[in-house]
Amino acid sequence: MYIQGVLTVAMINIISATGLAVFTGFTGLFSLGHAAFMAVGAYTSAILTYFLGVPYVLALVAGVLASSVVAALVGYPTLRTRLRGDYFAIATIGMGEATRVILENLKITQGARGLPGISQYTTLPVAAVAAAIVLALARNMLASVYGRNAVAVREDAVAAEMSGIHLLRTRMISLVFSAGCAGLAGGLYAHYLAFIQPVMFTMVQSTQITAAVVCGGTGSLTGPALAAFVFTVAPELLRAAHMWRLVIYGLMLVLIMVFRPQGLMGYRDLSWSTFSTLAARIRRRTPHGKR
Amino acid sequence: MLLQTTITGLAIGGIYALMAVGYSLVFSILNFSNFAHGSVIMLGAYAGYFVLTRAGAPFPVAIAGSMLAGAVIGVANERLAYKPLRVRNARPLYFMISAMGVAIFLENLVYATLGAHFYSYPEVLGRSIVRIGEASIGVLDLFALAFSSVAITGLHLFLQRTKSGLAIRACSFDMTVASVFGIRLDRVVGLVFAIAGALAGLSGVFLGMKYMAYPTMGWITNKAYVAAVIGGLGSLPGAVVGGIALGLLETFVSVYVSSIIRDVFSFSALVLVLLAMPNGLMGKYVEEKI
Secondary structure, eight states: OHHHHHHHHHHHHHHHHHHHIIIIIITOOOOSOHHHHHHHHHHHHHHHHHHSOOOHHHHHHHHHHHHHHHHHHHHHHHHTSTTOOHHHHHHHHHHHHHHHHHHHHOTTTTGGGOEEOOOOOOOHHHHHHHHHHHHHHHHHHHHSHHHHHHHHHHHOHHHHHHTTOOHHHHHHHHHHHHHHHHHHHHHHHHHHHSEEOGGGSSHHHHHHHHHHHHHHOTTOSHHHHHHHHHHHHHHHHTGGGHHHHHHHHHHHHHHHHHHOTTOTTTTOOOOHHHHHHHHHHHHHHHHHHHO | OHHHHHHHHHHHHHHHHHHHHHHHHHHHHHOSOOTTHHHHHHHHHHHHHHHHHTSOOOHHHHHHHHHHHHHHHHHHHIIIIIHHHHHTTOOHHHHHHHHHHHHHHHHHHHHHHHOSOOBOOOOSSOSOEEEETTEEEEHHHHHHHHHHHHHHHHHHHHHHHSHHHHHHHHHHHOHHHHHHTTOOHHHHHHHHHHHHHHHHHHHHHHHHHHHOBOGGGGGGHHHHHHHHHHHOTTOHHHHHHHHHHHHHHHHHHHHHTOSTTHHHHHHHHHHHHHHHOTTOSSOSOSSOOO
16 A cells, blocks of 8 residues: 555656656756646646536646646746746746745635645556656657757757747747646645645755756656656655755756766667667677576 | 835845845856855855854854855855866756755755754844834844945946956856956856855845744745846846845835735736846846857
């Protein structure tokens, strides 16, 4: 039961990390407040199932839509300033603060006390299927023309724009997708924990997602997913180190930027062919070893 | 009431300006948002606190101590976390992630070692109040305003009148060309981080005296960053104008509207300014340097 719970949370974190991987890893923008998108998704879907009795799946979809809309509202004025990604980053901090203040002061969210007694619909299979869908979607999206455009924008925005790529549109699509993933993760999370509170969606959560993406590797999908998994499971194994977890995350971000900015799996992805080439290499090597 | 709000707003705006100048100074040279600046301010506040209480030193010594600590931390931060990236010409995104890492690292290191509790400064300046007409203003606010004006004026003179200042201005214009003309980039960048750190230490002491010292106080400085963006990143006069405008806005909102939604107002102001003037009020360029 406990292991199942940890794995469910890991799946949820994989979803939000995949979203951020598209945004930071492939489009080259930085967000400091992805937890706020999670909060919007979590509260929207929880309120829908809790107060209005909306079916679970529909509520999740509504959560995704709500966080995408919020993302578009924050993203448009800040990403519109052409080549400056920093403005968006600071706007996400503001959005995080504003979301917290609003959630703590609205009646329907029951303020800082939070919403208890949400139905526990999210199980491991549900979360795993959702994660698989998100990963497949992200993979296809990045393999499409859109994905190439996003990478071009990341590598050199000026050159990309000169080749006729619409900067704002490319960045907005990436943002909306990424916020949608965060919203989905939030909705799943709310229906897994059965209780949500504004303080759950703070910098700590955002930091964890960012750390997973950066360590997993920019320009990779499986890297961040793997890292998100490890970052969820490892702290459970090392409960004692709880206080130092964030210290280590911070140190890790700096060390990776200094020594290996592409992350563990930068610009590469695990796929079936990776395994088959690996297997082939091992097969080729073993006879020599035996002789 | 109006006069009092204005002066309180100016005092808070002065501290914001002091912090925003630190952001803008680094931005003008390295072209990225140094999110670690807030942590340096936080450490400055702790340094000032410990010099005052543990060493029992007088107030001016505490200010000097925390400015020194801020400068040292700032330079160490640059040398360890940014220089390797600078040397290989990394993208601003990488600098930002590294800065974020430093901020998270320092904040949680303090949290893990000194604990989450609030250190309240001893009452050096007392709670005494000066009356100007009908307004009563805290001595602390007046000191904050005076110190930040002096520091910012000093910085302005330094940048305009000295040779090192000229080097900094040259680098902010174009680092490569400046280095071709024989300016030592390492030295200039170090100097910039030392100045930014010293200003961070100074503002840390005043923030600590106003709101106490605690690990996450660095996040107050997000507001200073907002001020820098409103004024136009990379522009020092812009940082000052943005800081004071934001300080006034916040004080007026919390007095006349509601202090709960104060932050929502500040960030909405940011979005509105960016919509109307993507450069900020006094920014020079919209685009990242190519």
